[in-house]
Amino acid sequence: MAAIDIRLDDADATETFGRHLSACWQAGAVIFLHGDLGAGKTTLVRGYLRGLGHQGPVKSPTYTLVEPYQTDLGNLYHLDLYRLSDPEELEWIGIRDLFDGESICLIEWPQRGEGMLPEPDVQICLTVEGVGRRLMLEACTIRGERITRCLEQDMSVTLNMKYRYLED
Ligand SMILES: Nc1ncnc2c1ncn2[C@@H]1O[C@H](COP(=O)(O)OP(=O)(O)O)[C@@H](O)[C@H]1O
Ligand SMILES: [Mg+2]
Numbered sequence: 294m295a296a297i298d299i300r301l302d303d304a305d306a307t308e309t310f311g312r313h314l315s316a317c318w319q320a321g322a323v324i325f326l327h328g329d330l331g332a333g334k335t336t337l338v339r340g341y342l343r344g345l346g347h348q349g350p351v352k353s354p355t356y357t358l359v360e361p362y363q364t365d366l367g368n369l370y371h372l373d374l375y376r377l378s379d380p381e382e383l384e385w386i387g388i389r390d391l392f393d394g395e396s397i398c399l400i401e402w403p404q405r406g407e408g409m410l411p412e413p414d415v416q417i418c419l420t421v422e423g424v425g426r427r428l429m430l431e432a433c434t435i436r437g438e439r440i441t442r443c444l445e446q447d448m449s450v451t452l453n454m455k456y457r458y459l460e461d
């Protein structure tokens with residue numbers, strides 16, 4: 294499966310990466326965002342939404358768990374499961390309806406919803422490295438593979454970042 298491992302020097306780079314990811318949009322994509330508090334997950338989602346034409350604020354839905362958006366390309370759900378104490382609680386917000394094969398789902402703290410979430414198409418892991426961040430992305434499905442290949446082509450020289458493509 295395709296993978297990407299890059300350095301994001303500042304918050305702008307994280308947002309720009311999010312835009313690139315949105316340009317490689319695929320209907321029904323489920324994207325997991327791993328990383329500690331402050332790693333840049335919401336910043337990436339903000340870039341993703343900006344890329345799809347969303348102008349308004351983008352805040353992590355820490356208390357509401359899910360924030361729905363209408364974008365140029367259809368529904369997008371931004372989930373932040375940090376405050377989830379029991380994955381069963383996801384039943385109450387009608388979690389199953391979100392994974393409809395059309396809507397995009399970007400999920401922060403997916404490990405807290407284990408058992409209630411589908412397999413992701415793409416997993417992203419952000420870690421703090423110095424003042425910047427390291428981003429590792431991994432395709433997990435054919436759809437994720439398409440997204441990753443597209444990303445690879447789309448962003449090659451744009452950002453001031455090291456770009457490494459791993460293939461096995
Ligand atoms: N690549 C980066 N380098 C430095 N700071 C970043 C980077 N990406 C995001 N940030 C900053 O990190 C802080 C936390 O970002 P946020 O997206 O809210 O994190 P999370 O959602 O993972 O908790 C913000 O101040 C944001 O501007
Ligand atoms: Mg967040």
